[in-house]
Amino acid sequence: MLIRFDTLMAWCRMKFKSKKSRSLSIKKGEIEETVAFTVADQQIPTINQEPVKSLGRCYDSSMKDIRRGVETVLFASEGLLAINKCGLQGEFKVWCLQFMLIPKLL
Template structure:
């Protein structure tokens, strides 16, 4: 047990601490904060895992590669050295989402090709597309700043395989495939429409937040030139 002084002691307990983010304006402040946290963790018999942590130092709008931090007598890897994934989003030294759009398109192509190679019937392939592949694609599309034209290219690939699996003529338009008022009603959802609805839902949630800090910040959602969230909300 830990001795608290005055005849009081704390029984040894095992605990778990969730992720901690430290944001400081100066390098020395960050080092003092890490040293203080390291002392507290040693006192309560807990420990940090520097290999699972990442550090990022920005000075004059540029990433400082030479600045490194240590905790538990071990160096914390920088984001440039080892990119980190948090809540389904990758963070690297580029600080941009351009590469993520290309990776999402590649992932969609590989997923469609894998489903197409399956030996199941066409309608079951469409089921795998709607309930397995599209949900996996929607998360990066909503998390990253990916333009609308990239999503349109993904939907074009999806529609090509969908027509093949359902046996419908190639000339069937996309409107006829996803329309809910036509005679041909297919229980399918468009990834482009889900992408637009998700972006609108995100902006509305931020604007109607009860937190005054979040509410006053103007959300910057980048969707390219073809379609803008603000114009869609105004309409």
């Protein structure tokens, strides 16, 4: 399929950038690290080699969200401390919370 994709891209006079892609091979529920995919004579890096960050979320080979929950709690507590330490009055602190911190957490 990758060879067909490569020929189609060549026909369209476009180039595939393997640096901007990641590969993940799962066999029987386990991540297989020995499989290497290549396009245009360039190897596509695996998620183990280079994790992906997309839409503020980091994807790595563990495929678990446990670390993401801890990161969110840490980010929220740091944000609340920063808002509390600033010299603004109460209503402005609420504005910072409502329009700055909460959208970043979402």
